[in-house]
Amino acid sequence: MTQLVLNDLINIDKFRSKYNKRVMARFNTDWSVGEQRRSYLDMYTNDPTLFRNWANSTYSAQHITRESEQDLVLQFIKIQQPDLWLLTQAVNIQKKEGHTFRDPIFDYDDIWSANYTDIPELQKYVNLLVVKWKNFSRVWRYVDPNKVKSIPIYQILPKPYHLLDLEFPGFNKIKMRYPDLKRVINQPEWKQALSGVYGVYLITDLSNGQLYVGSAYGEDGIYGRWCTYLTSGYDKYENESGDYPNKRLRDLVRKRGNTVCQTKFPI
Known part of the structure; x- marks a missing residue:
């Protein structure tokens, strides 16, 4: 062709x-x-x-x-x-x-x-x-x-x-770059679905393939944690081996920006 x-x-x-x-x-x-x-x-x-x-x-x-x-x-x-x-x-x-x-x-x-x-x-x-x-x-x-x-x-x-992907696709189909997730996360269907669920998710650094496994069990579930990521790049109340904040995720965002990140749920 x-x-x-x-x-x-x-x-x-x-x-x-x-x-x-x-x-x-x-x-x-x-x-x-x-x-x-x-x-x-x-x-x-x-x-x-x-x-x-x-x-x-x-x-x-x-x-x-x-x-x-x-x-x-x-x-x-x-x-x-x-x-x-x-x-x-x-x-x-x-x-x-x-x-x-x-x-x-x-x-x-x-x-x-x-x-x-x-x-x-x-x-x-x-x-x-x-x-x-x-x-x-x-x-x-x-x-x-x-x-x-x-x-x-x-x-x-x-x-x-x-205007793409404004409808919530179901939990088994969430694999999105941060800018795309930021565009849809406050849509009513997305907010309702993600606020009521807790669990483990995967973040990928698309610039080098490194993986970060995170979890959300606090208020507003996955929605609350991901909103923090999209606003600040990392959650200062989320620890890594007992240290606050998660320094590796913070350093990634400071060095490359959060547009290199892709999130996947569930894993």
């Missing part, structure tokens, strides 16, 4: 000609400063305004321009290993220094973000189109038309990504 590519779905040359602009594919990558980490998937899920500001940030830390008024930008974020990316925006940059914003966890000065309008013809693919892509070295923005055209299409989701 022939591999479908982005140009089969979106005629790149047509958009370049119509808008007299280049088409940029921007694969937004997570980053850390010290022990603090920013995940685009987490921002997309929990803070859409901050997500849009960072996704359209104008300059790099070295003050290199990331996007400008000559760009139509296809914004992608990684949703799954290995190398699956979701189209989250398709925008027409109007002003590269459009407005400034502050990040609540990083002590940065005001950060420039571009002002833009949505590209009407492409909104039908936003939050639905998934591509498979591996960045070249440290490069994560592409304007070469041939590279943009050749991005392989992996899937078009049946409904927007943020």
Whole structure:
């Protein structure tokens, strides 16, 4: 079967000609400063305004321009290993220094973000189109038309990504990355089911395959313990060999962020 590519779905040359602009594919990558980490998937899920500001940030830390008024930008974020990316925006940059914003966890000065309008013809693919892509070295923005055209299409989701898996699937089917779990855990069905059950679960560090076995027998059961994980990354009242908090889980989250974690219940 022939591999479908982005140009089969979106005629790149047509958009370049119509808008007299280049088409940029921007694969937004997570980053850390010290022990603090920013995940685009987490921002997309929990803070859409901050997500849009960072996704359209104008300059790099070295003050290199990331996007400008000559760009139509296809914004992608990684949703799954290995190398699956979701189209989250398709925008027409109007002003590269459009407005400034502050990040609540990083002590940065005001950060420039571009002002833009949505590209009407492409909104039908936003939050639905998934591509498979591996960045070249440290490069994560592409304007070469041939590279943009050749991005392989992996899937078009049946409904927007943020609306998937809102129904509780049953206890034997819980195997989720933290950002996905965070998106659904407060849905009524999930909260009711997990609050009334206790037991043992497995956390996997997806960056290296290391496993952590945890248990929940306190108030609110699995729901209460997992909410703490999703908020703080670890539970300071959960011990490891009699020590509080569980230092290995805390160190994992501080070093890599909790987006590398996947939880499974039951085991």
